[in-house]
Structure formats: structure tokens, C-alpha cells
Amino acid sequence: MVTSAISFKPTQIGNRGLYFAAAILLSWLVMLVFLLNYPINWQNPLVYVFVLVQTHLYTGVFITAHDAIHGVVAPHNKRLNNAIGFLCATLFAFNNYNQLSRKHHLHHKHSATLDDPDYHDGNPGFLAWYYSFLKEYISVFQIVLMAVTYNVLKLWFPMENLIAFWMVPAVLSTFQLFYFGTYRPHRGEHHNPPHNARSQKRNHVLAFLSCYFFGYHAEHHAWPYLPWWKLPEARELELKVKS
Template sequence: MTPSAISFKPAQIGNRGLLAATLILLSWLGMLIFLLNFPIDWKNPLIYLFVLIQTHLYTGVFITAHDAIHGVVAPHNKRLNYWIGFLCTTLFAFNNYNRLSRKHHLHHQHSATHDDPDFHDGNPHFLAWYYSFLKEYISVIQIVLMGITYNILKIWFPMENLIVFWMVPAILSTFQLFYFGTYLPHRGEHHNPPHNARSQKLNHITAFLSCYFFGYHAEHHNWPYLPWWKLPEARVKSDELRMKN
């Protein structure tokens, strides 16, 4: 039996995907409102901690959009699932949900091949691949909308706070998502076609902190209908199966 043959029941997700999405979105929004009014003192270590927390929450917003693409945020209400995904991609630097959805499904169909929009086989180095990844997803309209939003928000919030707690975490989050969710899982040679993905070592704490368990990437490709919070269970079952074999 291969790992992909292990059975999981999507129906078990129920409303937990919606609860997870609500928690992440409210945490991100509440933290952002708090931080945009927080006095910045570069000698205060909390500043750097808050940037890291907000970066992680930004990543969670994108992961929620990703789960919506796979239909598991609100699996029993397709319209609600769509609009949550649309909201999350919009909050994440005005990304286009439909465009992301189309490209992500191509990634699953042609993982780590020249037909994969997330893959860069011409140069495996991190920065070259990251640059290629950004070009694939960033559009001029996003930059324009971000600029307009910034100029509106600075009417009410300090410019420094907007840069430190709104813009910087968003940029750092793209590094986090790319490094742990694309680069590490798909670089180099693979021996598990057609998924061509590997997983990090089993450690739920580091897996959550690094990228909401998406370091368990082979499991995500084996069971793309599983939400991020079900991946630890899949990773454990995969390890148990490998040990038996």
C-alpha cells in the first residue's frame, strides 16, 4: 500500500474549516488594528516579535485562501467557500483568487515540471526561483491597488506603522510561503511521481510555525482535499506506513 492509498474522509472536516478561517482572519485583523496604533521604539524587542507574529498571521491568511481553492474552508457551501478565498487573496496584497486557483491546480497537475507555474527548473538557486515565482503572481494592478490603499491608510495611521506592520510582514510572508511551501518541498530530484514533493521531518511544532504544516508537503499532494490542520494526522499515518514497509 502506498501513502496515497490511505483513506481520509473530507466529510469529517465539517465546520472546523470555517472556524479555523474565522480565527485566522480575526487574529490578523485584530493584530493589525492594534499594531497600526502601537508606538514604534526600535529599542523595544516587542516590535520585532510583533512583526514575526503578523508575518505568521499573513501566512495564515494565504493558507486559508489556499484551502478555499481546494474547497475545504466551507466544504458544504461552495459560494461561502469561494468568497472567503476571495477575501483572503484580496487582503493578501490584492491577489486575484481566480488566477491563483487556476495556477495552483496546474501546480498539482504538473508538479515540479516545466508545466508547473510554481517551478523554476532553469536555475534551482533560491533567489532566482523566488524572483521567477513573484513574476508569475504579481501584477501591475496589485501594485497600483497597494499604492492607493497605502495612501488612503496613511491619512489615519502613521506611515512608519504602515510600513513596519502592514507592508513588511506581507513581504516576509511571501518568503515564508515560498521557502517552506514551494522551494524546500520541490527542489532537486524526486522519487515519488507525479507529486514530486518531499516532506520535512516529523515535528508538529516547527511544522506549524514554519508554514502551517505545509512542510508536510508530500502529504498535501497525496491528499489535496485535506485542510492545513489535518496534515499532521496525514504525516503521522504516512510515517507509520513507511515503517511497516
């Protein structure tokens, strides 16, 4: 990993981080409002397509909170950057933005070691690691808030719509984030300390659909100040340097 290969400063992205954040948040919100009023027919394949679309948008909401943690949503305005990060973390099952920030910086500092909150001692299979990951980030308080919100929303929206398009996508999104952003990049042995991360093969379409380019995970750890939409550029440059 030739980290000097990219000359880039977060401030050079200007307002583009805000545009991407606004696009994701508005898409998620508009889609959610539409789907909560959508007549569900379980024999209609569009229902399952919409679940997958909303899952991907949920993941985008979390990715925006993640980029805010790295200060690249609004690099010129720290208060605005953190406000957007707080909003996105809250929308994603009432996550605590400050706690996420603290633990995520520990993850970058101690990647794939026993001091990494995202790492599971013994490097086990997917389910055991996933369970450990959830315990690290989900609190009883969050579950209570989700339950209260569900019961309030149930006063206006059908129960099956809430489950199919609000609850299920949130759960599936945690699988998506964990599998492509933690498990695949950090499992097994690594030969690039201190990042201890690997990247998927170059395919920008699949990389976006899988987890907003976070399959290019070695690049993210090498240049954590790059927003998600800059990771393909980093991957291309990294492969060019290696060739």
C-alpha cells in the same frame, strides 16, 4: 507514499474549516488594528516580535485562501467557500483568487515540471526561483492597489506603523510561503512522481511555525483535499505506514 492509507472526505470536517478560517482572519485583523496604533520604539524587542507574529498571521490568511481553492474551508457550501477564499486572497496584497486557483491546480497536476507555474526551469538557487515565482503571481495592478491603499491608510495611521506591521509582514510572508511551500519541497530530484515533493522531518511545532504544516508537503500533494490542520495526522500515518 501509500495514498490509500487515509480514508477521509472533505465533508467530514464539518464546520471546523470555517472556525479555523474565522480564527485566522480575526486574529490577523485584531492584531493589525492594534499594531497600526502601537507606539513604535525600535529599541523595543517587542516591535520585532510583533512583526514576526503578523507575518505568520499573514501567511495564515494566504493558507486559508489556498484551502478554499481545494474546497475545504466550507466543503458543504461552495459559494461560501469561494467567498472566503476571495476575501483572503484580496487581503493578501490584492491577489486574484480565480487566477490563484487556476495556477495552483496546474501546480498540482504538473508538479515540479515545465508545465508547473510554480517551477523554475533549471531548478536554480533560491533568489532566482523566488524572483520567477513573484513574476508569476504579482501584477502591476496589484502594486497600484497596494500603493493606493497605503496612501489612504496613511491618512489615519502613522507611516512607520504601516510599513512595519502591514507592508513588511506581507513581504516576509511571501518568503515564508515560497521557501517552505515551494522551494524546499520541490527543489532537486524526486522519486515520488507525479507529486515530486518531499516533506520536512516530523516536528509538529516547527512545522506549524514555519508554514502551517505545509512543510509536510508530500502529504499535501498526495491528499490535497486535507486542510492544513489535518496534515500532521497525514504525516503521522504516512510514517506509521512506512515503518
